[in-house]
Amino acid sequence: xxxxxxxxxxxxxxxxxxxxxxxxxxxxxxxxxxxxxxxxxxxxxxxxxxxxxxxxxxxxxxxxxxxxxxxxxxxxxxxxxxxxxxxxxxxxxxxxxxxxxxxxxxxxxxxxxxxxxxxxxxxxxxxxxxxxxxxxxxxxxxxxxxxxxxxxxxxxxxxxxxxxxxxxxxxxxxxxxxxxxxxxxxxxxxxxxxxxxxxxxxxxxxxxxxxxxxxxxxxxxxxxxxxxxxxxxxxxxxxxxxxxxxxxxxxxxxxxxxxxxxxxxxxxxxxxxxxxxxxxxxxxxxxxxxxxxxxxxxxxxxxxxxxxxxxxxxxxxxxxxxxxxxxxxxxxxxxxxxxxxxxxxxxxxxxxxxxxxxxxxxxxxxxxxxxxxxxxxxxxxxxxxxxxxxxxxxxxx
Amino acid sequence: xxxxxxxxxxxxxxxxxxxxxxxxxxxxxxxxxxxxxxxxxxxxxxxxxxxxxxxxxxxxxxxxxxxxxxxxxxxxxxxxxxxxxxxxxxxxxxxxxxxxxxxxxxxxxxxxxxxxxxxxxxxxxxxxxxxxxxxxxxxxxxxxxxxxxxxxxxxxxxxxxxxxxxxxxxxxxxxxxxxxxxxxxxxxxxxxxxxxxxxxxxxxxxxxxxxxxxxxxxxxxxxxxxxxxxxxxxxxxxxxxxxxxxxxxxxxxxxxxxxxxxxxxxxxxxxxxxxxxxxxxxxxxxxxxxxxxxxxxxxxxxxxxxxxxxxxxxxxxxxxxxxxxxxxxxxxxxxxxxxxxxxxxxxxxxxxxxxxxxxxxxxxxxxxxxxxxxxxxxxxxxxxxxxxxxxxxxxxx
Numbered sequence: 001x002x003x004x005x006x007x008x009x010x011x012x013x014x015x016x017x018x019x020x021x022x023x024x025x026x027x028x029x030x031x032x033x034x035x036x037x038x039x040x041x042x043x044x045x046x047x048x049x050x051x052x053x054x055x056x057x058x059x060x061x062x063x064x065x066x067x068x069x070x071x072x073x074x075x076x077x078x079x080x081x082x083x084x085x086x087x088x089x090x091x092x093x094x095x096x097x098x099x100x101x102x103x104x105x106x107x108x109x110x111x112x113x114x115x116x117x118x119x120x121x122x123x124x125x126x127x128x129x130x131x132x133x134x135x136x137x138x139x140x141x142x143x144x145x146x147x148x149x150x151x152x153x154x155x156x157x158x159x160x161x162x163x164x165x166x167x168x169x170x171x172x173x174x175x176x177x178x179x180x181x182x183x184x185x186x187x188x189x190x191x192x193x194x195x196x197x198x199x200x201x202x203x204x205x206x207x208x209x210x211x212x213x214x215x216x217x218x219x220x221x222x223x224x225x226x227x228x229x230x231x232x233x234x235x236x237x238x239x240x241x242x243x244x245x246x247x248x249x250x251x252x253x254x255x256x257x258x259x260x261x262x263x264x265x266x267x268x269x270x271x272x273x274x275x276x277x278x279x280x281x282x283x284x285x286x287x288x289x290x291x292x293x294x295x296x297x298x299x300x301x302x303x304x305x306x307x308x309x310x311x312x313x314x315x316x317x318x319x320x321x322x323x324x325x326x327x328x329x330x331x332x333x334x335x336x337x338x339x340x341x342x343x344x345x346x347x348x349x350x351x352x353x354x355x356x357x358x359x360x361x362x363x364x365x366x367x368x369x370x371x372x373x374x375x376x377x378x379x380x381x382x383x384x385x386x387x388x389x390x391x392x393x394x395x396x397x
Numbered sequence: 398x399x400x401x402x403x404x405x406x407x408x409x410x411x412x413x414x415x416x417x418x419x420x421x422x423x424x425x426x427x428x429x430x431x432x433x434x435x436x437x438x439x440x441x442x443x444x445x446x447x448x449x450x451x452x453x454x455x456x457x458x459x460x461x462x463x464x465x466x467x468x469x470x471x472x473x474x475x476x477x478x479x480x481x482x483x484x485x486x487x488x489x490x491x492x493x494x495x496x497x498x499x500x501x502x503x504x505x506x507x508x509x510x511x512x513x514x515x516x517x518x519x520x521x522x523x524x525x526x527x528x529x530x531x532x533x534x535x536x537x538x539x540x541x542x543x544x545x546x547x548x549x550x551x552x553x554x555x556x557x558x559x560x561x562x563x564x565x566x567x568x569x570x571x572x573x574x575x576x577x578x579x580x581x582x583x584x585x586x587x588x589x590x591x592x593x594x595x596x597x598x599x600x601x602x603x604x605x606x607x608x609x610x611x612x613x614x615x616x617x618x619x620x621x622x623x624x625x626x627x628x629x630x631x632x633x634x635x636x637x638x639x640x641x642x643x644x645x646x647x648x649x650x651x652x653x654x655x656x657x658x659x660x661x662x663x664x665x666x667x668x669x670x671x672x673x674x675x676x677x678x679x680x681x682x683x684x685x686x687x688x689x690x691x692x693x694x695x696x697x698x699x700x701x702x703x704x705x706x707x708x709x710x711x712x713x714x715x716x717x718x719x720x721x722x723x724x725x726x727x728x729x730x731x732x733x734x735x736x737x738x739x740x741x742x743x744x745x746x747x748x749x750x751x752x753x754x755x756x757x758x759x760x761x762x763x764x765x766x767x768x769x770x771x772x773x774x775x776x777x778x779x780x781x782x783x784x785x786x787x788x789x790x791x792x793x794x
Contacts, residue, residue: 011523013523042448042449043448045442045443045448045518046442046443046446046448048522049443049514049517049518049522050518050521050522051439051440051442051443051470051515051518051519052439052470052471052472052475052518052519052777052778052785053470053471053472053519053520053777053778053780053785053786054470056651056652056778056780056785056786057520057521057780057785060651060652060654060780060781065651065652065653065654066650066651066652066653066664066667067650067651068481068649068650068651069471069651069786070469070470070471070478070482070786071469071470071471072467072468072469072470073448073449073450073451073467073468073469073470074449074450074466074467074468075449075450078449081467084465085467085482085485085486087489088482088485088486088489088491089482089485089489090489091488091489091490091491092484092485092486092487092488092489093488094485094488117446118448120446121442121446121447121448121449122448122449122450123450123454124447124454125445125446125447126408126410252465253463253464253465254453254457254462254463254464254465254466255453255457255462255463256462256463257457257462267463270463380449380450381449381450381453383450383453383454383457384457388449388450388453388454389450389453389466389467
């Protein structure tokens with residue numbers, strides 16, 4: 001993967017080149033050995049006018065051409081969707097060696113309006129007012145009368161609404177959201193690829209700029225440029241590769257109509273249950289987790305969905321230190337989306353790359369000792385009352 | 398599939414609903430029986446600001462939710478790419494019953510500039526001047542000094558350049574391009590779903606408005622709204638279904654650097670060879686063909702790539718009447734892209750739907766008697782000297 005951040009002078013092609021050459025070198029493979037490629041990007045159509053064949057265009061300068069290539073989109077879950085489809089191609093016998101790339105260029109200081117519009121496009125634009133009203137109403141009585149707010153992506157309104165509903169339902173506190181955020185910012189200080197590497201205390205997080213109550217800026221993922229790539233192989237092709245990580249199970253599902261308070265019906269839990277079942281493992285078997293903390297509230301909700309703690313106890317579990325490096329089940333040991341960065345189409349792949357490093361014992365100062373199994377949760381878009389789509393991926397070694 | 402045309406008051410959701418309810422009814426299935434869905438659209442990001450989770454948004458009102466859904470893009474070949482990935486999911490054991498939908502809303506009379514920009518996004522926008530110059534130079538000496546031209550999508554410049562190169566290489570004539578176009582317009586007169594149903598003579602085609610030499614308007618696909626859906630099932634799930642059509646083989650490849658005059662290196666031929674090999678069949682076994690005639694020149698080139706006639710003889714073969722209904726191998730029996738319409742993300746699915754109707758003997762007045770095997774060629778985008786990606790699909794019954 002590339003370092004994440006604001007890479008004003010780099011293009012999607014540049015970012016792709018760096019991520020792909022790194023993945024090939026890591027795997028000891030040459031470009032001509034790639035039999036199929038899946039490319040994940042969400043922003044080029046609206047921000048650059050490149051609405052089609054993005055993968056073919058970005059990969060052909062690397063000599064990756066004349067093979068099966070397809071472009072996959074599932075909002076912030078595009079990357080893990082591409083991995084799941086790549087794995088299906090291998091299981092179907094379509095290829096033995098498949099490249100999966102996520103590359104995203106999101107930072108365009110001269111076109112803030114389009115950058116924000118591209119976030120809105122992750123939910124139904126025909127119903128955006130309805131969604132905005134529904135989210136604003138959630139836990140509205142909790143909002144202090146003098147709570148300021150700031151320009152933000154529409155997704156922060158969504159996360160803030162669900163966060164307030166969770167506070168009402170389970171007593172989750174703003175301090176707990178701050179603890180999750182501080183933990184991830186502190187984790188990222190060790191990550192050379194992270195966009196922000198400044199350790200935070202929960203007090204620092206609460207004192208940061210308000211975004212929309214209960215969220216402050218330090219609780220929210222930044223806008224990021226970056227790319228990541230990984231190579232999937234059949235069991236046969238990977239034979240003898242001592243560093244290979246096994247894709248043990250995937251759970252993939254989309255939003256469903258449900259009541260706001262039916263937390264156990266959340267698609268994150270449905271996807272987690274499917275992934276564990278496919279892997280023949282359970283939450284208790286996991287040693288590390290990457291969860292989609294587009295806000296630190298999301299981490300609290302998703303660790304519940306993943307079964308890392310009981311429903312409603314994500315806040316206290318976080319406050320206990322269980323999810324920090326050295327805790328019972330380290331979550332986002334590399335800093336998560338809020339500190340490491342969130343280049344939308346690449347994020348799901350980054351989560352898997354980081355987990356592979358953990359399972360290989362190659363995570364350096366971020367290493368979780370003895371990690372042999374990990375789970376990644378990657379959610380995308382918003383529809384009704386939950387993410388439009390979520391994939392949970394279980395990896396073992 | 399929906400009728401194709403200019404559906405100003407219909408949304409992608411409307412078009413999706415009509416296509417999907419039709420496909421479910423045709424298959425005798427209910428929405429809840431769909432286990433996975435692939436959605437193909439290329440225009441919503443740039444023309445409507447809906448850049449993500451388009452399938453989840455369009456399918457959830459139909460009760461298709463809480464399953465695996467992904468959005469697939471490969472320019473004009475998005476539809477066949479989605480079919481190929483859906484088939485891989487079934488072969489991988491991920492699902493038994495998969496819905497594939499292509500839906501496209503391209504006609505926005507109030508934003509011509511964006512509509513044209515969305516075509517340009519099908520080739521590398523960073524290199525568009527270079528591509529334009531290369532295309533303009535091809536067979537430039539053939540262009541009459543007084544040849545007029547007209548506002549058009551960038552792809553017409555590309556097709557015109559390759560057409561002139563083919564004329565120089567093989568003596569293909571403008572009259573032969575007109576014959577292919579007239580044949581498709583005449584075929585479409587029988588097609589209730591076609592955008593244009595006026596029979597043309599080759600003289601009518603040549604007398605139509607010039608677009609860019611050698612192309613006239615009647616040789617070029619229109620801008621279309623429309624949707625199509627189909628359902629893929631495993632052999633087990635489709636057992637006993639007397640109307641089932643077999644997906645016998647797929648060839649899928651992307652552009653490769655090659656010399657302009659290396660016609661046999663064209664990705665259309667590489668994809669066709671792969672598809673026939675996978676199906677264990679050859680060109681001589683095909684009874685019907687759907688080819689991607691974004692211009693009528695493309696049909697002449699692609700029937701050569703598909704091996705329906707020898708290299709360089711696409712023009713004379715067309716002039717002989719061999720590709721008309723009642724000819725040796727009817728091509729685009731429903732009118733092809735130029736007359737039936739070309740809603741980009743739906744086109745590859747429409748080709749397969751039309752071929753299924755032929756193989757089932759349900760094509761009405763368009764029926765090719767005794768059709769039991771068919772081939773569909775679907776190309777997308779442009780990169781270097783050829784389409785960015787092409788899929789060829791062989792179907793049998």
